[in-house]
Structures are given as C-alpha cells and as structure tokens.
C-alpha cells in the first residue's frame with residue numbers, strides 16, 4: 001500500500017500536531033483510491049478531538065476508563081456529526097474519506113491497541129509522533145485481513 005500526500009498537507013498536519021501538543025490532534029483525510037493501488041490525499045481536515053465528550057458516554061458503561069488516566073493526551077475521537085459532515089462533503093466533491101490522522105504526544109508513531117480496536121478496514125491511519133512538542137516521525141498504517149496493522153509506504157510529493 002502506498003499513501004501519497006503533498007508537502008503542504010504534511011506541513012498542515014505537523015503544525016496541527018504541534019499546536020495541540022501535549023494533547024492528541026486528529027483529522028480526516030480525503031482523497032482517491034487510484035487504479036494502481038495507490039491512495040492519493042487531496043484534502044486534509046483538521047477536526048476537534050472530542051474525547052472528553054465521548055468519554056462521558058463511555059464512563060457509563062466502563063467506569064474504569066477514567067481511573068486509567070485516559071484523556072486527550074492518549075485518546076482521540078472524531079464526533080459522529082463531524083464524520084457525517086465529512087461524508088457529505090466527500091460525496092459532493094467526488095472524493096473518498098481515505099483515512100484518519102492523529103498524533104501521539106511523546107509516543108512512537110505506532111498504533112496502540114485502542115487505535116486497532118476502533119480502526120476501520122481500508123482506511124489509512126496516519127500517526128504523527130510528537131516528542132517534546134516537535135514532530136519526529138510520521139507513519140501510516142492499514143489493517144490486513146487478520147485485523148492487524150501493517151505499515152504502508154508514505155510518499156511525500158517533492159521530497160524523496
């Protein structure tokens with residue numbers, strides 16, 4: 001799998017990740033699945049990390065969630081209303097939602113067990129590692145048939 005993006009898109013995500021540090025940022029990747037098997041990102045939406053609101057709902061079913069120190073520092077959620085808006089936008093612009101990006105403050109750019117649990121098939125999960133407020137790594141992951149994440153190749157236009 002190959003995920004292609006422009007330097008501008010990359011910078012937009014890096015800025016977002018650094019600005020929200022030490023909390024996780026998140027956003028939606030719009031693009032096109034190409035016939036050669038590659039995915040090209042066309043547009044990046046920065047979204048609000050809605051974890052706090054969502055966690056209140058989780059708390060009801062799983063009260064231990066709060067005891068484990070879960071917060072926007074290690075969790076992210078995109079609001080269902082925002083996702084719906086994104087789906088409508090994609091249809092109108094003749095694009096697809098090809099993935100989700102989020103940051104890992106002071107952690108590696110590898111998916112957590114939580115990331116795997118909420119991941120959808122065919123989406124690219126781009127993870128940006130931010131150490132001490134600075135982006136140090138960026139990797140993209142897709143689920144395989146066994147529901148395990150495999151790293152895919154990230155190609156940034158204009159730099160090799």
Ligand SMILES: [Zn+2]
Nearest residue numbers: 102111112115
């Ligand atoms: Zn994560």
